[in-house]
Each structure stands twice: as C-alpha cells, then as structure tokens.
Amino acid sequence: MNTPKQFWALFKFQSTINPFIYFFPLVFGVPLLIPLMHSSFGKDYHPSLDTLLMIQNLFFVGMIGAMLVSPEKYQFGGLNASTSYYGTEFLLTRAINRPVLYRARVTLWYLLVLILPLITVLHALNDPDLVVEEYATTVQQSCLTQVPGSTLLPSETKKHSTELISIPRGNVLVAEWQFWMFLLTAIATQVLLVLLHPIKYGKFIFWAFFFAMIFLPLIFIFDTIGKGTPSLYEALFFSFTSHQLLCWILTASALVLTQLGCERRFVTFEH
C-alpha cells in the first residue's frame, strides 16, 4: 500500500478513535474567539492590547499532543491498562510504516489545535482594523514603531482620557499572532514529547511542564501589572509584527525539521 493511502487510512481511523479528543479543543479553544468578537459588542475600540493578546489556553496544545501522539506513554497506568483508548499496540502491529502512523497522529493533533486559531484569523478578515486604548507611553511607542501602519488617533476623535492607537489590519495581526503562538507551542510540545519518551520519568517531567504552562501566563500578568512596560505577550507580538516574514519562514522550517526528526525518533521507540 502506498504512503498516501496508508496515511489517509490511518488518519481516518485516528480521527474516530476517541471522541474525547474533540472535547478539549472545543472547551479551551472557543475563548480565543471572544476577545476578537469584542468590537461586535457595540464598542469601537478595544480596552487593552494586553488583554487582547492574552492566551491562557496554550496548555491544551500539550494535553491533546500527549493524548494523540504518544498516548499510552503519557497516561498514568496507560501501558498496563486493560482497555486501550488509542490503540497504539494494535496499530503498530498492523501492516503500516511507523513514520506514517506518527505523521497521521501529528496531523490530526495540529488540525485540532489550529482549527480555532484559524477560524479567528478568518473571522478577523471580516473586521480587520483595530483601535486599542493604551495608557502606557512605553507600550505606545513600541506599538507605533514596531507594528506596521499603527498611528495615534487625532485628538478630535478622542473620547477618552488615555490615548487610542489605530492599527490597520490589527485584528488580523492579533489573530495571526495567536495562530503563530499555537503553532510554536505545538512544535515545542512535539519536540518535548519525543525527547522525554525514552526517559524513565519522562511522563512526570512532561506533566510538570504542562502544569507550568497553565500557571505561567498568570505569573506574567502579575509581573507586568502597573509597570508601564510591554508585557511578555506584547513584546512577542511587537517582535512578530515587525519581522512577520522571517517568523513564518523560521516557523515553517522548524515545523518541517521537527516533523522529520521526530518521525525518525518515533520509529526507534519501544511500545
């Protein structure tokens, strides 16, 4: 059987293997849409760039990754469980090429974690321009210098005491940035899963990272409140907007290299 047919057969099978894999993207992905829908709630500006950029649900990328890519390894009791929910042993002992199974699983994982960020990009295309309120001068300056086309709104249009910044295609930029963050997190998680797989306590290290991903965004928020400097998210967003092409080229290269490297590693793992 040729590789594309095998890939398609495995992808179809994987996608029906466990309905719970669709639960987490729905629950944790939908909040992504809410900030971008803010403008449709009747206001003509967004109250803060930082809250717009805040992504607190990146951790679910890791959760789905552990469930799909190497499920028995990263579930407690998984290898000895009497019931299999992902069928790794079953699939590995069928007439398949192991890299193709890995590719099918990773493809499904990436689709699940990127589908909602992709929807936010498409949604943003309907209402591309962004007006955001920003009181901190340093952040204003960073935004004006690093985000292409951004301008301070003329005073006659000001309705508020703090400055408003107009960013043409700003909503699209924010959605693209969120998509990019999800993609980067997925790539990093893929590398982490494969690196930790052969380690005896790799499962525990992975889940420690996982919980760190849940709480780190909160720490970043508390660290920047009231300081008037760009938060980590804002700094990343400004870097992304000022080097967009380079970011996408590097990410695409990382994606391909990670996939090829991980496939080669996956075939050497015992199950």
Place this chain on the structure above:
Amino acid sequence: MNESPILVQKVSRAYDGPPVVRDLSFAVKPGSIYGFLGRNGSGKTTTLRMLAGLIRPQAGEVRILGQDPFTIGAAERQWLGYMSEKAVVPAFTRVSSVLNLGRELYPTWDGTLADALIARYDLSRKKRFMTLSQGNQRLLSFIMAIAPRPRVLLLDEPAANLDVVARREILDDILDLIRDCGCTVLFSTHILSDVERVADEIGILAKGSLRVSETLDSLKDSIRQVRFFGFPNGIPAGDIPESFRAVRGKDEITITLRTNSVTTPETLARRWSCQQETRALNLEDIFVELSRN
C-alpha cells in the same frame, strides 16, 4: 539465510529489574504450530512482543521471515499476524471501522474469510469494541490477525476468556489457515488441551528460560518421574545432574528427568545402590514439573 520463519537466538530482555527472558533460543519450522507454555510471568508475552516488533531484545536477535520485526515496514509486516493478550483495539471504535482499516491496509486482506468469521462468531459490525463481551473482543482480534492471510501468526493467549465452542472454532481456523496457505503459528496458552490438540512442537518456559522445546510425543516419551527408594546409606546429598526437579522425602527421592540423557534412572539407581520406580507423565504433569522449579 535461515529457513525458520520464526527464529529466536540467545535472546535476553529485562525491564527495570532482573531479566524476564534470558538466553532464549528456539526456532519454529515452516508451516508448523508451536505451542508456548509457561506460568504467569515466565516471559511468554515478552517473547511474543519482541517477535511482534513492539520491543527489542537487549541481547541476541529475533527474526521473522529472516528480518528484524522491529524495523520492518508495511510491505513485510503484512505477512505477520499478531494477536495481543490484551484488548488493544481502541475501545470506542466500531467493529466495522476496525474491519475497514484491515481492508485498507492489507493488499492480502481476505474479505470473504473476515465476513464468514464475523457471521460465524455472530459479531455485530455496529457495536463499539468496548461494548463487546471479552470473548467477542478476543474473536475480533483473532479475525484481525488471520484475515490478512499472514505467513507467520503470533497469538498471545488466543483462547483466554473464550467458551469451549469458540475455543474449538479458533483452533480449527488456525488449522485451516495452515492447510490453506502454509502459515507458521506460534501461540502461547495456559490451556494444555489446546496445545495437545494442535501443536506440532511445544516449548515450556520457566523464569525466562526455555526448559524444553520438542514435539509432544518426544516430550511424553522422554520425560519421566522416577522414585528412588531403599537407600542402604540414607538419602544422598548434593545436586542431581540433568534433572528437572528433585524432591527429597524421608526415605526416598522423586526426580523428574529425561530417560534418554546421560544420567538415566538406571545409572542413578546403580550409583546409589537403591531401587527405582518409573512413572510416565502426561502434558499437565510435565508442565507442572518443569515449571515449578
């Protein structure tokens, strides 16, 4: 090139502790059925998992149709059928999806055979795997192993959780498969009557080492339990060479040994100046005697 479709040479394998399998060697003749016996934890499943390419030996080598099963691709793996001792088919998957996957992955998939077995075992295609009874789960796993018409079939406890009728049917299906396409079968089991019924050769594994590997007739002919008694100078001390098991009583020693080895019951009786009484063993007796030590 070695002609044995299933070859295990000086294989050792441990997990986190002592070796589960140590220095294990055996070969299965083409078109034969090899019954793999052993107590729980004796290393049967580990050996089968190595042969299925799920884990690798830490020493020695395993070969399926002359190739390393851990590294083979789809083209070679289509000739290897494997049924795990566990319910490894994904729990939420429907029977029809599992069969579809088999049909899509295997160019050699025998849809007629699969359909016939599904009908004979009365399996519902619409049911999810987890809603099947344990016996029916085993039957579906068995169908997935034999419907591709493999050249080598590895079955880990295929008859576990099955009623006697289904067990008989599975054994008949295995025999049919061998008759139709010369498949070589290695199966592990606790059910000795199954082994007696179909196996051409038997291997008994104890604590990771193969105690015997030969035909059932040869086993029954050569292994005996001998009672030595009437010792003039009391029970002799020390190890008894080439014996499988020795139990010292107050006035007698009962030894399980091969009658065709260098140390025969007669030589021992002469050495100890005692009398001896020999008893033939059935497969269950042999299994118990060889596995106990």
